[in-house]
Amino acid sequence: MTKPKILLTRRWPDAVEARLAASYAVTRNESDVPMDAAALAQAMREHDALCPTVTDKITREVILAGGRRARIIGNYGAGFEHIDLKAAREGGIVVTNTPDVLTDATADIAMTLILMATRRAGEGERELRAGEWTGWRPTHLLGRSLRGKVLGLVGYGRIARAVAERAKAFGMRVVVHSRSRADDVPEDAYHASLDSLLRVADVVSLHAPGGAATRHMIDAAALAAMKRDAVLVNTGRGTLIDEAALADALRAGTIAAAGLDVYEREPAVEAALVGLPNAVLLPHLGSATLETREAMGMKVADNLDAFFAGRKPFDRVA
Numbered sequence: 001m002t003k004p005k006i007l008l009t010r011r012w013p014d015a016v017e018a019r020l021a022a023s024y025a026v027t028r029n030e031s032d033v034p035m036d037a038a039a040l041a042q043a044m045r046e047h048d049a050l051c052p053t054v055t056d057k058i059t060r061e062v063i064l065a066g067g068r069r070a071r072i073i074g075n076y077g078a079g080f081e082h083i084d085l086k087a088a089r090e091g092g093i094v095v096t097n098t099p100d101v102l103t104d105a106t107a108d109i110a111m112t113l114i115l116m117a118t119r120r121a122g123e124g125e126r127e128l129r130a131g132e133w134t135g136w137r138p139t140h141l142l143g144r145s146l147r148g149k150v151l152g153l154v155g156y157g158r159i160a161r162a163v164a165e166r167a168k169a170f171g172m173r174v175v176v177h178s179r180s181r182a183d184d185v186p187e188d189a190y191h192a193s194l195d196s197l198l199r200v201a202d203v204v205s206l207h208a209p210g211g212a213a214t215r216h217m218i219d220a221a222a223l224a225a226m227k228r229d230a231v232l233v234n235t236g237r238g239t240l241i242d243e244a245a246l247a248d249a250l251r252a253g254t255i256a257a258a259g260l261d262v263y264e265r266e267p268a269v270e271a272a273l274v275g276l277p278n279a280v281l282l283p284h285l286g287s288a289t290l291e292t293r294e295a296m297g298m299k300v301a302d303n304l305d306a307f308f309a310g311r312k313p314f315d316r317v318a
Contacts, residue, residue, distance in 0.1 A: 004048040004308050009035050009056050012076065013290065016297030023305065024049075041065035048072070048308075051300055054079050055266055055284075060087040068093075072307050074300040075317075077287075078102050079237065081210040085318040095318035096303040100158070101295040106286035107162035110205055110235045113259030113280055114151075114167075117231045118203065119143035120257070122280045144202075144229065144256075147171030152201025154194065154217075155208035155236065156182055163205055175201060198225040203233065210237035218242065223249040229256045235286050238264040247272035250279055261286050 006020065007027040020026050027047065029035060034055065035043070040062045043050050050070045052058055054077035063073075064087055072094040073083060080097050088095045116122050120143045127133050127141075151167045153160045156178040164174045174189060176182075177197040181190040191197035194217065198204060204226065208214045218232065219242040226232070232255060234241055243263065247270055249255050259280040263269050266284060273279045287293060303313040 004304075005046070006049040006051055006074075006304065007043040007047045008076075009040070009043075009050070009052045010076075012297045013294045015294050016301065019298065019301050020304075023301075037062055044068040044070045049074055049304055051076060051304075052083070053077055054082055056082060058083040060084045063087040063093060064091050072096070072304065072313070074304050074307075076296055076300055079210065080317050081237065081239075083318075088318045093318070094307060094313060094316060096300070096307075096313045096315045097317050098296040098299040099315055101299060102287040102292055103158045103162050105289045105292040106159045106235050107166060109261055109282065109286045109288075110159070110163045110233055111166045113233045113235065113261060113282065114146070114203055114205065114231065116280045117233065117257040117259040117278075118146060120278075123277050126277075144231075146203075149173070149202035150175055150200055152177065152191075152197045152204045154178075154197065154204060154206045154240075156185065157207060159235070160205070160207035163207070167203075172203070194222065195225050198222055198230075199227075201230060202227065203231045206232075206234040206236040206240050208236055208240055210239050215239045216242040216245075218246070220245040220248070223254050226255050228253065231256055232258040234259075235261045238262040238266060243270035243273060246270075247276065247279075250276050 003025045005025045009029055011028060011032045044062060044065045045067045047070055049072045051074045058073060063084055075083060075097045078097055078099045083095055085095060120141045124141050149172050151172045151174050153164060153174060153176045156176050167174055175191055175197055176185045176189055177191045177194050217240050223245060246258060250258060257278040261282045261284055269281060299315060303315055306313045
């Protein structure tokens with residue numbers, strides 16, 4: 001029996017590639033660099049399944065490429081804003097994602113950013129590596145303690161809840177802004193408006209979904225509403241922040257610091273942010289543990305196995 005042909009747009013963990021190779025004719029992107037739209041469209045014509053990552057733009061043109069052969073897009077990642085789901089539905093193409101397995105790893109990175117930004121750890125490491133540290137002194141790189149501070153969560157899904165658990169262990173009080181109040185959020189911790197939350201939070205952590213409705217929800221006006229000693233952290237979607245406005249706010253002291261793991265135009269980063277000492281910038285490490293990345297790949301494999309066996313995939317989004 002001929003194995004279905006699948007294409008991986010980037011290299012995946014060895015254990016996942018080995019599992020896929022046992023059941024499928026796998027084409028690997030050996031260069032491990034992003035594929036352009038023409039290459040992605042060609043893959044749709046030549047393979048039964050396309051397996052992109054969250055940084056691949058799977059546009060209408062890619063999905064509905066003439067002569068397409070692919071019948072499923074098995075996305076390696078929980079987010080799917082980069083895939084034109086409407087076009088997939090029109091073309092009768094199934095789309096799946098990998099929910100539930102990124103929660104702890106991404107929450108850990110959010111706490112890492114919170115700690116690095118509030119304790120000025122990035123500034124300290126750069127100073128030391130540059131040979132500029134002159135020794136301990138009482139007023140050197142003074143940061144802020146987390147105990148007793150207010151953490152404002154924008155969005156309240158699985159990752160936000162995991163961040164809340166971690167923050168409470170540091171003695172923080174948690175408040176939430178989301179479309180509606182969840183049962184596990186006390187009334188006095190819920191803020192129906194974003195502006196209200198921004199005005200009381202010492203640390204703001206973004207966990208809202210992407211898309212047009214939330215694009216640049218953190219703009220110049222939102223930043224101006226925050227406390228001057230507040231910290232902004234984003235492990236959600238890069239599009240949530242107007243990065244140019246954030247750079248202006250950090251430079252002017254409108255807020256104290258920011259920690260980012262995602263960016264609007266990845267892998268490009270707003271140039272004005274790069275040189276700012278009070279910006280902690282990580283290269284999209286939210287799910288970057290071996291355990292998590294393997295689990296993500298195994299979820300894709302589970303979905304492919306179900307689809308090609310004639311069953312409903314577990315994590316279908318279109």
